[in-house]
Amino acid sequence: MAILKTTDLSKVYNPDTVPVHALRDVSVSIEKGEFTSVVGPSGSGKTTLLNLVGGLDKPTSGEVEVEGIRIAGMKDRELTNFRLHNIGFVFQHYNLIPVFSARENVSFIMLLQNQDKEKMQERADELLRAVGLGNRKDARPPQMSGGEQQRVAVARALASKPKFILADEPTASLDTEAAMNLLDIMQRMNQEQNVTFVFSTHDQRVIDRARRVITLVDGAVDSDEHRDPDEGATA
């Protein structure tokens, strides 16, 4: 069963005034362990698609299923709880809590899930080590570089043990070295721990690493390539 599936997913902004068709009948299916990039020019609907599959926005029509559970009709409270337990988010601007240390930022999600405090600390430390920030766990975001902050954001996204991670332009604010470093980490998580990643990106460095590239044009799927990142496109 697909971990994430959309069926005829559409989103129209301002339907009563000047309708803008951000997404048109998008049907995609993502399996567990995929490392997928959603690409396309500005305004092609990448972010809208991520917002819809992340339960942050509601579709005009169509359906989103996460492991067979339909989320489009969920009420706000259910959806919030669903996101907390099933979806990890990595934002372009990191969006860490600046008054919390790296460790507290990672623990925070587990705290919202009411996890055991001791286990929570252990897991936060483990995740920070995994993203190469074992020695920076007490640093606060303003004391960290952009790359470090984004790595904390990845650790935070992983903390809730989500079914998949949605990353909207994760490397857009990073320099090349930090971007490559981040991609290495995410790729390692994907390969070693079978974590599913879905990115929206313009960044060729990210696209080059992806094993599947979904291209959107004017809100519709233009192509869907499965490929070996080392050998180029396969389908």
Next chain:
Amino acid sequence: MNTLLSLSWRNIWRHPARSGVLLAAIMVGLCAGVVTVGTMNGLMRQRVDYLIESELTHAQIHHPEFLAEGHSWHSIPEHDRIISWLDGDPRVESHTSRTLSDGVLQSPVRASGVRIRGIDVESEVRTTTFHENLVEGEYLDTDVRNAVLMGTRLAEEHNLDLGNRIVLTFEDTDGRLASASFNIAGLFKSASADYDELNVLVRSDDFIRLLADRPVYHEIGVMLESEEVAESFVADFNSEFTGAEAQTWRELSPELSMLVELGGVMVFLITMIIMAALAFGILNTMLMALFERMREIGMLLSVGMSRPRVFSMIMLESVILTFTGAAVGIGLAWMSMTYLSRAGVNLEMFAEGMAEIGWDYMVYPLMSAREYVAVVTVVIVITLLASVYPALKAIRINPLEAARDH
């Protein structure tokens, strides 16, 4: 909850200067407010206490028609039975009987209308503090025959001094005019210029001799164990006696009672002004904090923090901020009040004007525990109300804000 508390506390200190200024405003505002309210209370209380203790007393007994008509033949019937009844009432601390009549004071210079107050020196001293107003000469416990005390202001108007003679003319109990000369034994200056101009004091023995062929009393001033028992005392007295009527100081001096009410209104207004400033301070600070953190709050909502939790977080920030300021502010206020209630607030620069309207320039602020509780309660309510709007605004943030660039 601990994490929410910790997060809220740290959020407050993201901008130490901004939060510090608000905290200082809460502390100083609350402290100044309490001291101002306390000073107003003290001023009112002193005025009321002074008038009660110096002359008015907690309750007075008259012939039912005396206060309206003022005729000397409207004396208190059954005076001796009333005195026995008062002596047997444990609520009564002391009492004094007075013989009163309106009359005319004549000096070589001019004539003035006055109220002649015949007092029993011993019981008057036991009951009131009016004798403390004597500024020159002797009180009425003097060997001088037909001694009279008058206000310094009245004496100045008549160009009179100690030892001078005046003539008092009044209506006796049979309705005939009577007059006699009196010697000025002393001059007083009370806190009320009006009182000093309109009253002269003589010994009741001297006055009764001229007024009637038997002892007559028009007023009995009663000091009770406390002001609170005045109502019940008056009710009991009036059910016991039909020929005489007791009234509380509030009934006798409605203007004084109104002044107390007015003081309450002023205190309320001052409190409301301070609280309004506090509310706007909180609202402004929290809204600024909120606008700066739209993306962050959007992120919290995106990753699964429920809206009630976000609401609580914003409310907690306001509550912590205000309660910290209010706790320190109330502490400062309490210390200031403790000091000022002993040392007093010196308003000497307004002494002359205050004396004109019968106020003392040394004010001892006063604040009851109930009023402290009321202030704290109002602070809590105002804080919660002022916090609701930013908190509601926070939970209306669209989680998509997290993904957008600002």
